[in-house]
Amino acid sequence: MIARLLAAVAALLLGGCAAFGTPPQTAALLAAPPTGLPARVERAEVPFFPQTRDHCGPAALATALADVKLPADPDRLADAVFLPSRGGSLQLEMLGGARRQGAVATRLPGELEALLREVAAGHAVVVLQNLGLSWLPRWHYAVLVGYDLGTREVILRSGTTQRETMPLRTFEFTWARGGRWAITALPPRELPATAREAEAQDAAVGFERAAPPAQAALAYEALLARWPGNLLAGIGLGNTRHAAGDVAGARAAFENVAERHDSAVAWINLARLRLDAGDRTGARIAAERAVKRADAAEPAWRDAARATLGATNER
Amino acid sequence: MNKARRIVSSILISSIVFSGMAQAAPTALISTEQAAAAMQAAPRSEAHARLQATLDREDLAAMLQARGVSADELRARVNALTDAEAQQMLQQIDQAPAGSSDVVGILFTIFIILLVTDILGLTKVFPFTRSVR
Numbered sequence: 001m002i003a004r005l006l007a008a009v010a011a012l013l014l015g016g017c018a019a020f021g022t023p024p025q026t027a028a029l030l031a032a033p034p035t036g037l038p039a040r041v042e043r044a045e046v047p048f049f050p051q052t053r054d055h056c057g058p059a060a061l062a063t064a065l066a067d068v069k070l071p072a073d074p075d076r077l078a079d080a081v082f083l084p085s086r087g088g089s090l091q092l093e094m095l096g097g098a099r100r101q102g103a104v105a106t107r108l109p110g111e112l113e114a115l116l117r118e119v120a121a122g123h124a125v126v127v128l129q130n131l132g133l134s135w136l137p138r139w140h141y142a143v144l145v146g147y148d149l150g151t152r153e154v155i156l157r158s159g160t161t162q163r164e165t166m167p168l169r170t171f172e173f174t175w176a177r178g179g180r181w182a183i184t185a186l187p188p189r190e191l192p193a194t195a196r197e198a199e200a201q202d203a204a205v206g207f208e209r210a211a212p213p214a215q216a217a218l219a220y221e222a223l224l225a226r227w228p229g230n231l232l233a234g235i236g237l238g239n240t241r242h243a244a245g246d247v248a249g250a251r252a253a254f255e256n257v258a259e260r261h262d263s264a265v266a267w268i269n270l271a272r273l274r275l276d277a278g279d280r281t282g283a284r285i286a287a288e289r290a291v292k293r294a295d296a297a298e299p300a301w302r303d304a305a306r307a308t309l310g311a312t313n314e315r
Numbered sequence: 316m317n318k319a320r321r322i323v324s325s326i327l328i329s330s331i332v333f334s335g336m337a338q339a340a341p342t343a344l345i346s347t348e349q350a351a352a353a354m355q356a357a358p359r360s361e362a363h364a365r366l367q368a369t370l371d372r373e374d375l376a377a378m379l380q381a382r383g384v385s386a387d388e389l390r391a392r393v394n395a396l397t398d399a400e401a402q403q404m405l406q407q408i409d410q411a412p413a414g415s416s417d418v419v420g421i422l423f424t425i426f427i428i429l430l431v432t433d434i435l436g437l438t439k440v441f442p443f444t445r446s447v448r
Contacts, residue, residue, distance in 0.1 A: 054415035080392060084383025088413025092404045096395030128414055132424060141414040178412065202397075205347055210395040232354070236347040265350045272344060300353045304345065 023172040025112040026152075030168070033149055034113055041120045042146030042155055043067075048162040049074050056159060057081050057089025060126050060141035061097055063157050064185040067124040070101050077101070088139055091128060091181055095203075099210035103185035104219050106195045106203035110180030112172055114194040116147050121193035123184045130177035139178065188219035197227050208236055213243035231261045238269060247277065258286070264294040264301040271308045284312040348398055368398040375405050382408070 022030075033039065047066045051059035051074075058077035065072035081089040081097035089097075098105035108114050108125065118125050125144040132138030146155035147168070154171045158164040166174075175182070184192040188207065191200060204223050208216040217240035223233040234257030242250035251273050258266035267290035274283035290305035352364060375396075376389045384392065396404060404411075433444040 057414045060414075079385065079388050080395075083379070083408075083413060086382070086409070086413035086415075088415030090404065090408070090411050090413055092396060092400050092411070093392065094414075095400070096392060100391065100395050128412060130412070136424065137412065138424065139412040139414040201351075205351055206397050206400065208347055209397055232347060232351055235345075235350050239344055239347050242344060263350075265345045265353070269344045298353070301345075 022169050023176065026169045026172045029112055029116075030149065030152065034117075037113070037116060037149075038120050039150055040146075040148045041116075042148075043119065043122065043124065044146075046124050046143065046145045046157060047072075048157050050160045050162070054087045055082060055089075056141045057094055058097075059159075060143050060157070061094060061101075061185065063143045064124045064126050065098065065101050065103055068103065068185070068187055068190075070103055070185075070187065072101065089141070094126070094141070095183065095206060096210065098183075098185040099207050101185075102187070102211060102215060104188050104203050104207045105183050105185045106192050107199045108182040108184065108192060108194055109196060109199075110182075112168075112175075115144055115182055117194050118182075118184060118192055119144055119146060123186065123192060126183050126185065127175055128178040128181040129171075129174040131174055134177055137177075140174075144182075188215050189222050191222050191226055197230065200227070201230060201232055204233065204236060208240055213240045216240040217244060217246075217249075229260075231257065231263055231266075234261070235263070235265055235269070238266070238273075242273065247273065251277070258289070262289075262293055264290050264298040264305055267293060268301060268304055268308050271312065275308075275312055280312060284309070287312050352398065364398075368401070371398070371401050371405055375401050375408075378405065378408055 021027075045067075047063060049059045049062040049066070049072070055074060055078050058074045058081055061077050061081065062072040062074045065077075077097055080100055081093045083090060083093065095105040108118060115125050115127070127142055127144055129140045129142060130137045131140050140159070142156045142158035142164070144154060145157055147153065148155075149168075152168045153165045154168055156164045156166060156171075184195075186192060188211070195203070200223055204216070204219040207219050211219075217237055220233045220237040220240060223230055224237065227233070234253060238250045238253035238257065241247075241253055251270065254266050254270035254273060257263060258270050267286050271283045271286035271290060274280075274286060287305065287309035290301070291309055294301040294305040349364065372393050376393045379389055379392060380386060393401060429438060429440045430444065432438040433441055
């Protein structure tokens with residue numbers, strides 16, 4: 001009797017939607033396990049930082065950072081990401097907090113399969129879950145460290161539980177209710193296995209803001225190694241090398257990207273660097289290309305290109 | 316008061332930004348974020364975009380401070396975000412999910428819900444409750 005009433009109440013609370021079965025991605029994964037995905041992975045070596053008070057964000061971040069041997073002090077991280085008025089940590093600040101510790105924080109695709117692949121590739125995945133209901137949210141950060149398709153479970157470092165096993169379907173429900181948000185926090189040389197180009201690019205540009213330039217240059221190099229045609233990574237590589245004091249390396253980077261993409265920004269920056277180095281003729285050639293390109297296709301840079309060309313003619 | 320402060324700070328910031336530009340225009344490199352912004356959005360002038368980003372950051376720092384973040388962390392936290400992220404955060408700071416809960420919290424929530432449904436007479440989970448009807 002009690003069980004029936006409980007079921008009725010649960011149905012009431014869930015708004016009567018058909019949420020009792022198996023959610024779509026779990027069903028697809030179990031029906032046809034993707035090729036190349038191991039049936040069972042557990043990264044037992046991932047460290048654990050039990051959360052204190054409402055600090056599940058800092059604890060989850062510390063777990064991911066310590067896993068890649070970066071500095072991870074939960075109290076220090078709490079200062080960096082915890083927002084007292086909200087009693088929690090916002091997703092954007094989780095990204096910022098990871099960057100400040102020297103990690104590139106990359107958003108992963110919103111697919112369960114991507115998360116499992118990432119774990120199989122040896123990366124800890126920080127996820128946002130809504131453990132409650134859509135109208136009664138209980139936001140929670142945890143770290144995915146393993147899964148078992150046979151027993152249909154995932155393994156998490158979560159809250160004060162070092163090894164929490166959760167049914168795959170429950171995990172998908174709570175993760176989907178949290179907006180399917182998942183990130184990796186990795187050293188700049190390493191890219192997540194499943195990240196898409198756009199997200200990897202955003203991650204590197206964000207990293208440049210908070211990291212030492214030499215480290216940010218490594219992130220752009222990694223990005224270019226996987227996606228050689230990424231224009232912004234080429235520009236970022238030139239800028240970060242320049243900021244790190246590697247003038248020759250910066251020029252080389254801008255030369256590459258300017259030739260490859262005929263980008264106004266790359267021509268402008270190349271001209272300015274050549275001018276700094278006293279190469280007035282080379283600077284003028286680059287500035288002329290910048291003006292031509294800006295007039296033809298990138299009007300936003302018209303003024304900057306002309307100013308640069310003007311500078312190459314000054315005595 | 317606040318408005319006056321805002322106006323003064325805008326003037327100060329814009330004078331800083333523009334004086335910096337006047338000196339640095341031909342030699343300073345175009346930043347990666349500026350290049351990214353130009354690729355995505357409708358082109359805005361370089362100076363306007365920079366001014367807007369500076370103002371956004373000032374506002375965000377003030378909002379964080381009002382929400383209990385210690386003063387010596389403000390700068391570093393705001394600076395760890397890109398211009399686009401800072402703007403997004405400015406809009407969502409009080410609505411975006413804030414991960415915090417622990418398992419005790421969720422159990423407590425369920426307890427309260429069942430307690431209420433017990434009292435309403437919809438359920439009878441706990442021996443110590445008596446329905447209002």
